[in-house]
Structure formats: C-alpha cells, structure tokens
Amino acid sequence: MKKGHQVTMKEIAKKLGVSVSTVSRALKDSPELHPDTKKRITEMAKSMNYQYNLLAQSLRISKSKVLGVIVPELTSHFFSSNISGIQDTAYKRGYNIMICQSNESFEQEKANLKTLVSSQVDGLLISLSRETKSYEHLQELYDREIPFIMFDRVTEEIPVSKVTVDDAHGAYLAVKHLLNQGCKKIAYFSGPTDLYISKKRKEGYLEALAEFGIPEKDSKVYVTDLTTEMNRKVTLDMLKEKELPDAIFAMIDPLAIDIMIALKDSGIKIPEQIALAGFTNNPTSAVVEPSLTTISQPGYEMGQLAANHLLDQLDDIVSDEPQSFVLLTTLIERKSSLKNQNLS
Amino acid sequence: MKKGHQVTMKEIAKKLGVSVSTVSRALKDSPELHPDTKKRITEMAKSMNYQYNLLAQSLRISKSKVLGVIVPELTSHFFSSNISGIQDTAYKRGYNIMICQSNESFEQEKANLKTLVSSQVDGLLISLSRETKSYEHLQELYDREIPFIMFDRVTEEIPVSKVTVDDAHGAYLAVKHLLNQGCKKIAYFSGPTDLYISKKRKEGYLEALAEFGIPEKDSKVYVTDLTTEMNRKVTLDMLKEKELPDAIFAMIDPLAIDIMIALKDSGIKIPEQIALAGFTNNPTSAVVEPSLTTISQPGYEMGQLAANHLLDQLDDIVSDEPQSFVLLTTLIERKSSLKNQNLS
Known part of the structure; x- marks a missing residue:
C-alpha cells in the first residue's frame, strides 16, 4: 500500500454538496441519476483530477465473495460471538469469511489488514486492537475506497459505519441495580x-451514583491491567483498607470472577458483605457460585448487523454514507447481587 | 479446483522406491543429490508424463508468507488455544495467518478450503468438521501438492503429517482416578x-475399568448430542433409574458442567454421592463449584507444534514425509472428584 494523497469521492461530494453515494452512482454511470447531475459530477471529478480507483473497482466487480474480519482476540467469548453472527449472515448471503486476530497488537493489526487486502476480499469488518492509537492504515484503506465498517472497538477518526453497544448505559444499569439493592458504597474495578x-463504563457508574445523590468524590475506582494476577492483587489490597465497599461493579466478567474468587478465599460473603456485578455475560458467569449478575452484550446480533450492513453497502441496497448503530445492553440479575430476594 | 488424475511425486517415489522428498529435490535440481539419482528420477517423471505443478511451485516461490487455518469452531476454548499457538509461532517466523471456521459443516469446510487456496496461502493447517466423512477435497489439495497438515480432528485417509492428543490415555487417567477414589459404578457420558x-475416550474408560476387574458388561454409557438441553435431560433421566452410579466421567468439560448443574438442582452432593470428572480443562472448570476434575489437553502446544512442523516443511528443514505427533494429556485433580482428601 503506497501513500500519497488521492482525491476521494468524499471530497468531490463535499465540493458539490451531494452525498458520496450520489458521486459513486454518477461515476458508475447509474441510470437512477438525472443526466445533468451526472454531468456536473463527472466534470468536477475531471477538474479535480480524480483517479477512479481501478483496483477497488475491479475488486467490486470481480467479487471474491469473501469478507475479511479483524478482531483483537479469538479467546474472548464476546468476539467469537461477533464472528458467529458475521459468519452466519455472510454465509446466508453467499459469502465466506476469513478471520485474522491482532492479538491486541497494532503492528499485527496492520499486517492483518495487508494480508486480507492482498487476498482481495470484497470488504472488511474491523475491531481495533487495544494498542491502536493512530489510524493511517485505516485512512489508507478508506482512500483506496475498499469498503469496510468497524464494530465494538471503533474510532471516530474514520468516516465509515460503526456498530457498538451502549457501554455507558449498561454500566449505569448494573450500578443502579446495586444501589436499588441497598448498597451505598460501590467501587468500580476498571x-x-x-x-x-x-471510560464509557465509568461514565455510567458515575451517572448512577449521581442519580442516588452520591457525588463523584465519594466514588472509588480501582485499576488493574486485567491479568488474573493483578486482578487478585488489587482485590486483596482493597480488603486491607479500613473501610470496605458494600458492592463492586467490575468492568468485565472475567475480572468479576477473579474478584469473586479472591473475596471467597478471604472469607467474604457474596452478596451479604460485598455484592458483585460484572459486564459481558460470558457463559462462565451463569455457572460460578454464586452466579454472577451481569450486563448482556448482544455479541451475535452485533455481528449480524455489521455483516448485513456491509453487504447492503456492497450490493448498493444502502448508500455508503456512514451510519452509527448502537445496540442496547440488558441487566441479568443473578445471586451475586441479590441481597433482598432469593433467586435460583 | 478442477478434478482429473495427475501423476504425483508420490507415485514417482513409489515406482523408484525412494522418498517423496528425494523426488521433490531431484525435480528442483537440488545440489544435495547425486547426479545419477537426479537423472533416474527426472527420466521416470518424464516417462510418466509428470506435470510439475506450476501453481503449487509458484506459490512456494512467491511466498505469500501467509498460512491458512481451518477449525470447526472458534467459540471452543480448545480451538482458540490451538489458534493462539499457531499464530504466535507463525508470527515469530515471519508469517501471518488467516482463519476460517467450518461451523462443523462439511459444505462450509470445502468452501473455506477453496477460499484459502484462492488467497494463495503458502500452506494450511486443518482440523475437520464433525460432518466430514469423505475426503476428496483434501485428496485434491494433496494431489495439487499444496502443503498442509492436520491437527486434532484428523483422518488416516490422507498421507500428511498429523498432530493429535492421546484421547484414550487421557480418558483412562480420569477414570482410573475415579476408581482410586473408591468409586465402583462409573458411568460414561458420551x-x-x-x-x-x-470412541477413543470410551476405549480409555473401558481400559481403566478392566484394570480394576470391571468387565465391559458392567459399564454404563449415556449418549447425548452435546446440547445443553439434552445434556440436562439425559442426566435427569438417569437420576430416575433404580441404581445410580457413584461417579460420572463426561467426554468434555461443557457436558460435565451441564451434568453438575442438573445434579446440584436435584440435591445430589458432589463428590459425596456422585463424583465427577471431565476432559478439556476449560477455564470455566476451575471456577465452578465444586471445581471440576478434568484432563488437560495442551491446545496451545498443539498449535505451536503443528505450525512449526508445517513451516519446517515449507523451509525444507524437514522432509515432506508424513509424521504423526501425539501429545500427552494430564490429570488435573479438583474438588468434584476428591472423596478422600481436601483440596482447595
């Protein structure tokens, strides 16, 4: 992939005050457009020295019928659910998928992108690595007009469609539930x-506290790198403090389960002494003792939606205009937080 | 991929009583071989009308530096561990990997193979779907001399290298452990x-019983399709029988955990009334209550070994002669089976 600025359809669209998909249709000589509009657009494209991207064009025409997918990791239940949703949807629509994982590495994410583009996939679905803080590789993909959309781990820097879940609202639901159980000192494990x-889940945590009249200065945040060792250490260190929380909201379920094990090992009763809630709804969370209250993220549905939207773009069923889809999360009440009732 | 018989290097090797890698070296005009040997081989190749596979050849020379991987499913912890092992190894040796999942479907496995071969991967690592009972697609790959090896779910029909775990021995270890705990009526959930x-795990189950003087007629096998619903139903039906087992060996951990939940819901004490052991060592198994005794399968190591062996073949560090690697499993004793001791 060589660099250097190329005029894009987006720039032409901006100059003329029309949509990118109108420009795209004009350059494809679509019969849907008025001849005058087509003429105006093709003349502008010519005057701006627009190079119709022949590679991207031939990719679209040749149709490998393959989508490329990049995820940070495959061992996560959430991402493997995304992939199942993507694959089932793609397969129904006559496409196969090839998957690469970045292992949370920026370098590997760039290598994955290169590999999939060389394989002439028709389009890409990308979820960013934890390390990715610059976006030239995505900008280049965008400039080359290779269709792609982003899901779950996205950036606002690149104007493509995005599918995410409402993280802040999910965290708000979990913390509000703990407050409704009578908990007053709720810690956030981040x-x-x-x-x-x-950040997003902290926003929801603070929002729920505020709603119950608890100011941010009375919030309590513990930070871990999410390794099992550090999760345990942070929990055991917390237990040495003078004043303990009466509830913990953990950013993700695997962290919640590490906290649960450390609390149980220290003789703390859950939920009586410390109530606990997580976020993700991994299968494990239903079978631990006590079962874990958590927030369900619709991973499979997210994959379905992302794949359907990308394929709709490829098939010109929808325009290439970027859209943002936000999926709602739901609270799953289980034993780890229920102080007032008995639930099986 | 078109069909039709092509003379293979293997057939030339057989005619001359030499190894496939000797034929391969002769046709590549390797300086390691004696000129007479080279002459004998190239003349035989000519007389048999051998078509040196230019596609495979160019693949080997062009070196996309990408390996293709096909697994039955990505949500399984075992296969995602395999992939991590493959990816880390490949990455260290300058290769990227592209992954396809067959979703346990024979048709999708064939589509995956086509997709990856079209993408000009340098070689493939394949684990078969549950449905795969015929192997023409693999035979074709073999005939086209595209390098590949198989792991975990393999077939003896295709003469390529294979990496598996010792399933029968692992099951034997689990059942022997239950017998050593004093259990006498051990059921196998298959x-x-x-x-x-x-089949393999049943062999190990029967072998352990035999060693303790229990004949096959006194064994007890329950069969499920491995869905959570049926796992639960089979367990609850078993509990209605007059005589209950004092231990259960479950073929895989997710099945063991479904059994555990059904037993607990029915008020059965584990391990006091029924001891329980699984096979896989999923992360969940350490955190359920009681923690699950299981057999550890070295998934990551299997991926490493498979990738290293394939890359050694590609780099001519080892010959293309098929080899079989069998990795050992180990017993992990936890609370679900320990009747005589206390373990944390």
Missing part, C-alpha cells in the same frame, strides 16, 4: 484507563 | 457415538 470501555 | 473422540 481496566487500563485509556481504554474506551474503561 | 457425545454422538460416531465421533472419533467419543
């Missing part, structure tokens, strides 16, 4: 603070 | 009986 979901 | 691992 992953690395520069992670998008760490 | 998946569909035509699955390779159902």
Whole structure:
C-alpha cells in the first residue's frame, strides 16, 4: 500500500454538496441519476483530477465473495460471538469469511489488514486492537475506497459505519441495580484507563451514583491491567483498607470472577458483605457460585448487523454514507447481587 | 479446483522406491543429490508424463508468507488455544495467518478450503468438521501438492503429517482416578457415538475399568448430542433409574458442567454421592463449584507444534514425509472428584 494523497469521492461530494453515494452512482454511470447531475459530477471529478480507483473497482466487480474480519482476540467469548453472527449472515448471503486476530497488537493489526487486502476480499469488518492509537492504515484503506465498517472497538477518526453497544448505559444499569439493592458504597474495578470501555463504563457508574445523590468524590475506582494476577492483587489490597465497599461493579466478567474468587478465599460473603456485578455475560458467569449478575452484550446480533450492513453497502441496497448503530445492553440479575430476594 | 488424475511425486517415489522428498529435490535440481539419482528420477517423471505443478511451485516461490487455518469452531476454548499457538509461532517466523471456521459443516469446510487456496496461502493447517466423512477435497489439495497438515480432528485417509492428543490415555487417567477414589459404578457420558473422540475416550474408560476387574458388561454409557438441553435431560433421566452410579466421567468439560448443574438442582452432593470428572480443562472448570476434575489437553502446544512442523516443511528443514505427533494429556485433580482428601 503506497501513500500519497488521492482525491476521494468524499471530497468531490463535499465540493458539490451531494452525498458520496450520489458521486459513486454518477461515476458508475447509474441510470437512477438525472443526466445533468451526472454531468456536473463527472466534470468536477475531471477538474479535480480524480483517479477512479481501478483496483477497488475491479475488486467490486470481480467479487471474491469473501469478507475479511479483524478482531483483537479469538479467546474472548464476546468476539467469537461477533464472528458467529458475521459468519452466519455472510454465509446466508453467499459469502465466506476469513478471520485474522491482532492479538491486541497494532503492528499485527496492520499486517492483518495487508494480508486480507492482498487476498482481495470484497470488504472488511474491523475491531481495533487495544494498542491502536493512530489510524493511517485505516485512512489508507478508506482512500483506496475498499469498503469496510468497524464494530465494538471503533474510532471516530474514520468516516465509515460503526456498530457498538451502549457501554455507558449498561454500566449505569448494573450500578443502579446495586444501589436499588441497598448498597451505598460501590467501587468500580476498571481496566487500563485509556481504554474506551474503561471510560464509557465509568461514565455510567458515575451517572448512577449521581442519580442516588452520591457525588463523584465519594466514588472509588480501582485499576488493574486485567491479568488474573493483578486482578487478585488489587482485590486483596482493597480488603486491607479500613473501610470496605458494600458492592463492586467490575468492568468485565472475567475480572468479576477473579474478584469473586479472591473475596471467597478471604472469607467474604457474596452478596451479604460485598455484592458483585460484572459486564459481558460470558457463559462462565451463569455457572460460578454464586452466579454472577451481569450486563448482556448482544455479541451475535452485533455481528449480524455489521455483516448485513456491509453487504447492503456492497450490493448498493444502502448508500455508503456512514451510519452509527448502537445496540442496547440488558441487566441479568443473578445471586451475586441479590441481597433482598432469593433467586435460583 | 478442477478434478482429473495427475501423476504425483508420490507415485514417482513409489515406482523408484525412494522418498517423496528425494523426488521433490531431484525435480528442483537440488545440489544435495547425486547426479545419477537426479537423472533416474527426472527420466521416470518424464516417462510418466509428470506435470510439475506450476501453481503449487509458484506459490512456494512467491511466498505469500501467509498460512491458512481451518477449525470447526472458534467459540471452543480448545480451538482458540490451538489458534493462539499457531499464530504466535507463525508470527515469530515471519508469517501471518488467516482463519476460517467450518461451523462443523462439511459444505462450509470445502468452501473455506477453496477460499484459502484462492488467497494463495503458502500452506494450511486443518482440523475437520464433525460432518466430514469423505475426503476428496483434501485428496485434491494433496494431489495439487499444496502443503498442509492436520491437527486434532484428523483422518488416516490422507498421507500428511498429523498432530493429535492421546484421547484414550487421557480418558483412562480420569477414570482410573475415579476408581482410586473408591468409586465402583462409573458411568460414561458420551457425545454422538460416531465421533472419533467419543470412541477413543470410551476405549480409555473401558481400559481403566478392566484394570480394576470391571468387565465391559458392567459399564454404563449415556449418549447425548452435546446440547445443553439434552445434556440436562439425559442426566435427569438417569437420576430416575433404580441404581445410580457413584461417579460420572463426561467426554468434555461443557457436558460435565451441564451434568453438575442438573445434579446440584436435584440435591445430589458432589463428590459425596456422585463424583465427577471431565476432559478439556476449560477455564470455566476451575471456577465452578465444586471445581471440576478434568484432563488437560495442551491446545496451545498443539498449535505451536503443528505450525512449526508445517513451516519446517515449507523451509525444507524437514522432509515432506508424513509424521504423526501425539501429545500427552494430564490429570488435573479438583474438588468434584476428591472423596478422600481436601483440596482447595
């Protein structure tokens, strides 16, 4: 992939005050457009020295009928659910998928992108690695007009469609539930603070506290790198403090389960002494003792929606105009937080 | 991929009583071989009308530096561990990997193979779907001399290298452990009986019983399709029988956990009334209550070994002669089976 600025359809669209898909249709000589509009657009394209991207064009025409998918990791239940949703949808529509994982590495994400583009996939679905903080590789993909959309781990820097879940609202639901159980001192166990979901879920945590009249200065945040060792250490260190929380909201379920094990090992009763809630709804969370209250993220549905939207773009069923889809999360009440009732 | 018989290097090797890699070296004009040997081989190749596979050749020379991987499913912890092992190894050796999942479907496995071969991967690592009972697609790959090896779900029909775990021995270890705990009536909960691992693990189960003087007629096998619903139903039906087992060996951990939940719901004490052991060592198995005794399968190591062996073949570090690697499994003792001791 060589660099250097190329005039894009987006720039032509902006100059003329029309949509990118109108430009795209004009350059494809679509019969849907008025001849005058087509003429205006093709003349502008010519005057701006627009190079119709022949590679992207031939990709679209040749139709490998393959989508490329890049995810940070495959061992996560959430991402493997995304992939199942993508694959089932793609397969129904006559496409196969090839998957690469970045292993949370920026370098590997770039290598994955190169590999999939060389394989002439018709389009890509991308979820960013934890390390990805610059976006030239995606900008280049965008400039080359290779269709792609982003899901779950996205960036606002690139104007393509995005599918995410409402992280802040999910966290708000979990913390509000703990407050409704009578908990008053709720701690938030967070992953690395520069992670998008760490921030978003903290927002929801603070919002629920505020709603119950608890100011931010009375909030309590513990940060871990999300390794089992550090999750355990942070929990045991917390237990040495003078004043303990009466509830913990953990950013993700695997962290919640590490906290649960450390609390149980220290003789703390859950939920009586400390109530606990997570976020993700991994299968494990239903079978631990006590079963874990959590927020369900619709991973499979997210994959379905992302794949359907990309394929709709490829098939010109919808325009290439970027759209943002936000899926709702739901609270799943289980034993780890229910102080007032008995639930099986 | 078109069909039709092509003379293979293997057939030339057989005619001359030499190895496939000797034929391969002769046709590549390797300086390691004696000129007479080279002459003998190239003349035979000519007389048999051997078509040196230019596509495979160019693939080997062009070196996309990408390996293709096909697994039955990505949601399984075992296969995602395999992939991590493959990816880490490939990455260290300068290769990227593209992954396809067959979703346990024979048709999708064939489509995956076509997709990856079209993408000009340098080689493939394949684990078969549950449905795969004929092997023409693999035979064709073999005839086209595209390098590949198989792992975990393999077939003896195709003469390529294979990496597997010792399923029968692992099952033997689990059942022997239950017998050593004083259990005398051990039931085997099996998946569909035509699955390779159902058979192999049953062999190990029967072998352990035999060693303790229990004949096959006193064994007890329950079969499920491995869905959570049926796992639960089979367990609850078993509990209605007059005589209950004092231990259960479950073919895989997810089945063991479904059994555990059904037993607990029915008020059965584990391990006091019924001891329980699984096979896989999923992360969940350590955190359920009681923690699950299981057999550890070295999934990551299997991926490493498979990738290293394939890359060694591609780099001519080892010959293309098929080899079989069998990795050992180990017993992990946890609370669900320990009747005589206390373990944390």
